[in-house]
Each structure stands twice: as structure tokens, then as C-alpha cells.
Amino acid sequence: MTDTEGDGLDLAERIAGVLRERLITGAAVPGEQLSEAALASDLEVSRNTLREAFRILIHEGTLERIPNRGVFVRVPSVSSILDVFRVRRVIEVGAVREALPKHPAIADARAAIERAKQAQEIPEWTIVGTANMEFHSALVSLADSPRLNIFFQNVLAELRIAFVSLHSAEHLHAPFVEQNEELTVLLEQGRMTEAAAELETYLARSERLVLASFGRMGQS
Amino acid sequence: MTDTEGDGLDLAERIAGVLRERLITGAAVPGEQLSEAALASDLEVSRNTLREAFRILIHEGTLERIPNRGVFVRVPSVSSILDVFRVRRVIEVGAVREALPKHPAIADARAAIERAKQAQEIPEWTIVGTANMEFHSALVSLADSPRLNIFFQNVLAELRIAFVSLHSAEHLHAPFVEQNEELTVLLEQGRMTEAAAELETYLARSERLVLASFGRMGQS
DNA sequence: GCATATTTGTCCGTATGTATA
DNA sequence: CTATACATACGGACAAATATG
Numbered sequence A, B: 001m002t003d004t005e006g007d008g009l010d011l012a013e014r015i016a017g018v019l020r021e022r023l024i025t026g027a028a029v030p031g032e033q034l035s036e037a038a039l040a041s042d043l044e045v046s047r048n049t050l051r052e053a054f055r056i057l058i059h060e061g062t063l064e065r066i067p068n069r070g071v072f073v074r075v076p077s078v079s080s081i082l083d084v085f086r087v088r089r090v091i092e093v094g095a096v097r098e099a100l101p102k103h104p105a106i107a108d109a110r111a112a113i114e115r116a117k118q119a120q121e122i123p124e125w126t127i128v129g130t131a132n133m134e135f136h137s138a139l140v141s142l143a144d145s146p147r148l149n150i151f152f153q154n155v156l157a158e159l160r161i162a163f164v165s166l167h168s169a170e171h172l173h174a175p176f177v178e179q180n181e182e183l184t185v186l187l188e189q190g191r192m193t194e195a196a197a198e199l200e201t202y203l204a205r206s207e208r209l210v211l212a213s214f215g216r217m218g219q220s
Numbered sequence C: 001g002c003a004t005a006t007t008t009g010t011c012c013g014t015a016t017g018t019a020t021a
Numbered sequence D: 001c002t003a004t005a006c007a008t009a010c011g012g013a014c015a016a017a018t019a020t021g
Helices: A011-025 A036-043 A047-060 A078-097 A104-121 A125-143 A146-166 A169-188 A192-216 B011-025 B036-043 B047-060 B078-097 B104-121 B125-143 B146-166 B169-188 B192-216
Strands: A063-066 A070-073 B063-066 B070-073
Touching (some): A011 A146, A036 A047, A047 A063, A078 A125, A078 A146, A078 A192, A078 B078, A078 B146, A104 A125, A104 A169, A146 A192, A169 A192, B011 B047, B036 B047, B047 B063, B078 B192, B104 B125, B104 B169, B125 B146, B146 B192
Antiparallel strands (some): B063 B070
16 A cells, blocks of 8 residues: 555556655655656666656646656646636535445544644644545545545645645644544534535635635745 | 647657547457557557557556556456446536536537437437537536546546447447436526436436446456 | 566667757 | 757667466
């Protein structure tokens, strides 16, 4: 279940994992060009395999290719953020609304919440952010669809890059841990319709906050 | 808007387009291995670029890589079909339920329906199939989310491969043209909740039919 | 069970075109 | 406008894994 080290994956996928890590830790910033030659020698792989890794991340949405110019870390725009939240609304709310009571994913959501609360007290905001994303991934897995799960994970990764460039995880995550807690209680009680409604308001508020932070600093 | 000829796309993406075409026309059958050397010389590209094209199709879900063995046309399984329909239920129904009245995509849906009805009279079942998929893509675009659109297209492509291997497009599509017509009328009248309900029953019936056809022939 | 042929995985060198200083 | 840097694409090479006789 790890992803930076070698298993049955080939080199390109492992390299893609390394790049993913660099993106969410902020080691690579939006707009930055990823030069083939430089990165290849840095990561000690050939340019060919690096290009294959690029293909993976490009289709995941975290990198962008400009023809004959190279690949760049995708810079989040207002419209892309709006899009990500539209996706979240359809998928997360849909998954919650149709969720079965006592679904195992509810326990995963609970576990993620507890991790978030613990990290909040240290405080370790990167971990809070990770736990929060795992919480929402758990919500999606209520739909029991592997395809939805991986797609959703890609979309969330995009949002995370935007968070990094806002470098204000605390401000963005803190207000929501409590609300997610309430949502989880509703799930545990099998009150799915109410949970779906709660999630809707969560997403609306979160979207507003992200857009506000976004507009406050970097433009585009 | 074409996709087999060259635009601003690079070679690997164009090759991916060619392979996509081969897959939905049945020129490549599920389970078949796509040999790097053979395909590269056939398509007159280098093995490296072919491998990049593979990455794209693998991520789209139509091809599958088995480490150190090569890439194969993904063979649809019962669980993958179930998954595809779970995805469709969440996304299509979600998009329809929240759709705005008079949304431009409704006209697209109408146009696709008319194309399907025309092709049905020729009869040209491949075109009926294409029009049907465009109809459902139009439903998804009611959500105004580019990311949902392309994801959904990939998922539908998978289903289409399953259809090809069932080589019974007539039997699978014909009963539904009329039902989609009714659905479109509801959309045009702004009765989104009823349309969403209609779509739910459509998907349930379609899923049953596909699974039945599937179980009747090829195993796995 | 073994030796051999085939194929993937990965790398390198290089030619060509495109964008930028 | 020339020069330079870089992405794009190709072909060949070789080790390692896999399939075949």
C-alpha cells in the first residue's frame, strides 16, 4: 500500500510516486518547469522513463504539458478550483447519500477524524491535511467503486497543490475538523440524508474559503 | 475535434487515439497482447513513443499492464462491469438531479437522441451505440465539470469494449432509445427529480441486461 | 528440469524542429 | 535574425524476466 518504494511497479511508476511526493510537499511549486534533462539526471533515470512518468502525472492532472515547451507543475486557476469542487459535490455527496449503514468505510472515516484531531493538538498541519483528505476519500469509498476512488484521489491531489501554494493549511483545515466529526456521527447513526446535507454545506463553505484565500494572494 | 489526425497533440497522444479507435471498433479484442515491437513497426513509431501511448490508455483503463509481461487489452469482468455502473449511477444521476433548467447540454442530449433514432432505422447499430454514449456524456456535462466529463468518457469507453466483445449492440441498445427519449423530454421540461429517477431505472435495467449477456457467453 | 529464444524494461546517442535570448 | 537551448522522436543496445521447445 505504500507508493514511493519499489514493489511490482516499474520504474516510471515509482518515479511518478516520487514526483507526487515533491508536489504535495511543496518541493515543486506551481508554474515551475520540470526540465527533462535536469530532472532525469537528478532522479538518475533516463529521459525516456521520466517522460513515461510525466504521462502518468499529466493524466492525473497534476502536471501540464505545453507542446514543444515542456511540462510544468499545473498552476491552479479559479476555474480549476471551481471544477474540483463541482466534482467533489457530485461524487462525495452521491456516495454519502446512497451509503449503506454500518459500511466499513465509516470506520475508516472515524479513524481519519481521530488522526486529524490528534495532529491538530501537536499541532502538525501537514498531517491534519493528510488526515482530512483521507477522511474524504473514505466518504467516497462508501460507493464501493475502485474507479471512483482513484479518480477522486487524483482530483484531491490537485486541490492539495493549491493548498500548498496557499501555504496556510492551518487556516484552511482547522475550522472543518469539528464539522467532519459531526458528519461522522451522522454516518455512524445511519442518518445518511442528513449526512449528505451536512456535507453539502461543508463543501460550500470550504470552497468559499479556498477561493477567498486564493484570491487574496496569487492571481490568475 | 477529430482525434486520429495531427493537431497540437504530440505523437504519443495521436497514437493513443489510433489505438482507442482500434479498441472500440473491435480491431483489438479483450485479452489480446499488444506487442511493443510488432505494434511499433506496424504504426511506424518507435518503441519509446508507443510505450508513452500505452501509459495513456492504461490510465484511461482500456489497457492493462502486467509487469514484465506486457500490455493487454483489458478483459471486462463482472466486477468491472458492476463498478462501471456504480460510477454511472453516482455521476450521471448526480449531474441530472442538480441540473439547471435550459442547460445547453440538454440540447446536446436531444441531438444525440435524434441521431440514435435515425441510425436505428438504417439500421446501423455501431452508430446507435455511439449516439447513445454521446447522449449519456451530454447528461454528465450538465454538471459543467470538464474533469467529470473526461473521466466519464474513459469509463464509458471501458463499457464499450465489453459491448464489442458481446457483439450484440442491437440487442443492448435498441430497448433504451425510447426510454432515453422520455428522459430527454423530462429534462426539457425542467423536471429534474423525475428525470433522475427515470435515469436510475434506466441504469438498473441496462446493467441487468449487460450482465445477462455477459454471463451468457464469455466467462470470467 | 534445462537451455534457448523472445519480450519487456531501461538506457544512451543523436537528429530534427520549435521557442526564446 | 542568428544563435542557443530544449523538447520531441528515433534507433540501437543490453540486462533481466518470461515463455518455449
